[in-house]
Amino acid sequence: MTCKEFASLTDSYLYGKLSEEKQEAFELHYFGCDGCFARLKAAERLHSKEVPIVAASKTPAFEWSELWKWKPLLAAAAALLVVVLLSTFVIQHSRHMKLIYDISTFPPPVYMKSEVRAPEYGEAFTEAMQYYSQGDYTRALEILKQIPPPSRNPQVIFFKGVCFLLADELKHAVTELDIIIEDMNASYYDEAIYYKAIALLRMNKKDKALEQLKHLAGMFSPYAPIAKELMEKVNNTL
Amino acid sequence: MKLIDRLMADDVKAQRELIKKFNSRIFMYFRLRIKGEEGYEDLVQEVFTSFFAAIKKNKVTEDQFIAPFIFGIARRVMYNFFYKKKRNENIQKKGEAEFEISYDFEEDERLSNEKMNEIIREVIDEKLADVDKIILKEFYLKENDVGEVAELIGKSRHYVSVRKERALKKIKNEILKDKDVYII
Numbered sequence: 356m357t358c359k360e361f362a363s364l365t366d367s368y369l370y371g372k373l374s375e376e377k378q379e380a381f382e383l384h385y386f387g388c389d390g391c392f393a394r395l396k397a398a399e400r401l402h403s404k405e406v407p408i409v410a411a412s413k414t415p416a417f418e419w420s421e422l423w424k425w426k427p428l429l430a431a432a433a434a435l436l437v438v439v440l441l442s443t444f445v446i447q448h449s450r451h452m453k454l455i456y457d458i459s460t461f462p463p464p465v466y467m468k469s470e471v472r473a474p475e476y477g478e479a480f481t482e483a484m485q486y487y488s489q490g491d492y493t494r495a496l497e498i499l500k501q502i503p504p505p506s507r508n509p510q511v512i513f514f515k516g517v518c519f520l521l522a523d524e525l526k527h528a529v530t531e532l533d534i535i536i537e538d539m540n541a542s543y544y545d546e547a548i549y550y551k552a553i554a555l556l557r558m559n560k561k562d563k564a565l566e567q568l569k570h571l572a573g574m575f576s577p578y579a580p581i582a583k584e585l586m587e588k589v590n591n592t593l
Numbered sequence: 594m595k596l597i598d599r600l601m602a603d604d605v606k607a608q609r610e611l612i613k614k615f616n617s618r619i620f621m622y623f624r625l626r627i628k629g630e631e632g633y634e635d636l637v638q639e640v641f642t643s644f645f646a647a648i649k650k651n652k653v654t655e656d657q658f659i660a661p662f663i664f665g666i667a668r669r670v671m672y673n674f675f676y677k678k679k680r681n682e683n684i685q686k687k688g689e690a691e692f693e694i695s696y697d698f699e700e701d702e703r704l705s706n707e708k709m710n711e712i713i714r715e716v717i718d719e720k721l722a723d724v725d726k727i728i729l730k731e732f733y734l735k736e737n738d739v740g741e742v743a744e745l746i747g748k749s750r751h752y753v754s755v756r757k758e759r760a761l762k763k764i765k766n767e768i769l770k771d772k773d774v775y776i777i
Contacts, residue, residue, distance in 0.1 A: 362758065362761075365761075368625070369625070371625065371628070379668075382622055382664060382668075383661060383664050385618060385621075386615070386618055386622075386660040386661065386663060386664040386667075387660035387661060387664075389769065390765065390769065392617075392618055392621075393765040393768040393769050394761055394762070394764075394765040395621070396617065396621070396709060396768065397709075397713060397761055397764040397765050397768060398733075398761060399621065400706065400709050400710055400713050401713065401729060401733035401734075402733050403706075404733070404734055405706075405710050406710050406713045406714055406717070407714070408717055408726050408729050408730040408733075408734060409718075409726065
């Protein structure tokens with residue numbers, strides 16, 4: 356007989372309700388088990404009615420341990436709360452991001468074949484820019500990606516960066532546009548800062564975006580007025 | 594040194610230890626088994642005298658067999674009691690045993706019970722919540738069953754059983770701490 360079985364049979368033993376076989380097993384157990392005998396003795400003493408028990412009232416006070424009984428319900432409530440909080444967070448976050456995208460809407464920079472700012476980069480670039488001009492930025496990006504990386508051609512890099520931005524591949528957009536900025540390329544420098552600021556804004560990096568826009572707004576550049584405008588929108592809205 | 598070796602060497606302290614440990618168990622056994630019959634107290638001494646005699650004859654050689662051996666003797670003594678009673682024979686009187694023990698088993702049991710009542714009272718007063726007291730009172734003093742107690746306090750049967758078990762466990766732990774009552 357185990358101690359657990361013993362405990363469950365204690366009252367039946369004291370009331371003489373056990374079968375002969377169980378009673379013998381019970382008795383053999385308490386002869387050899389100190390803990391169980393102490394427990395039996397406690398029950399027997401209480402049963403003897405020699406110990407007065409004074410209880411304050413018949414309405415038990417609240418017990419914290421009772422909460423254990425509600426464990427499954429509490430767990431469900433906690434899960435529900437987490438779901439509600441998460442949903443609220445997700446909804447608020449998506450509203451916030453929609454706002455960011457709304458205020459940072461931009462017309463894609465126009466590609467002009469005749470422009471003189473940089474030489475064209477082979478047939479691949481020409482094909483990519485055809486798609487770009489048609490508004491198919493995804494296909495344009497696919498082709499631009501295939502142009503070998505050693506190329507430091509600012510035109511290729513800039514439009515690759517813009518295509519990444521339009522395809523919402525923001526980290527890549529920042530990486531490409533940073534190359535233009537680091538090279539201080541006069542043809543695309545201002546534009547690169549502007550589009551990098553938009554990429555940072557959409558990455559929810561408001562402070563870094565504002566830093567870029569502030570820098571651009573202070574420059575003597577055709578992009579300074581739109582940088583200021585965007586800064587105001589960001590500060591007023593977000 | 595093993596208890597059994599000390600007993601075989603007639604160590605009086607070891608004998609007292611053994612009696613103190615098993616006296617209450619044997620009393621409990623007879624009290625429950627020979628309910629309503631007179632004279633069962635003498636049987637406790639008979640168990641111990643038989644045990645010490647058996648020790649002298651090397652019938653028990655390991656500590657772990659002491660408890661089941663004593664239980665076996667108590668069971669045999671109980672059956673003999675009923676057998677002799679049925680045949681109207683005189684039950685063996687004190688002093689007729691082949692092994693004399695000078696010990697007041699009944700007094701020891703009385704003191705042990707008194708001390709234990711005191712411990713239980715203390716635990717009930719100081720360590721139990723009101724709800725536990727109500728459960729113990731309704732169950733042990735008023736002899737309501739678990740279902741009736743549950744209905745009375747407006748809780749489930751499971752709640753009552755668990756709280757009763759926890760209360761008993763607290764009392765048990767205090768009893769085990771007290772060496773005057775009990776020797777482990």
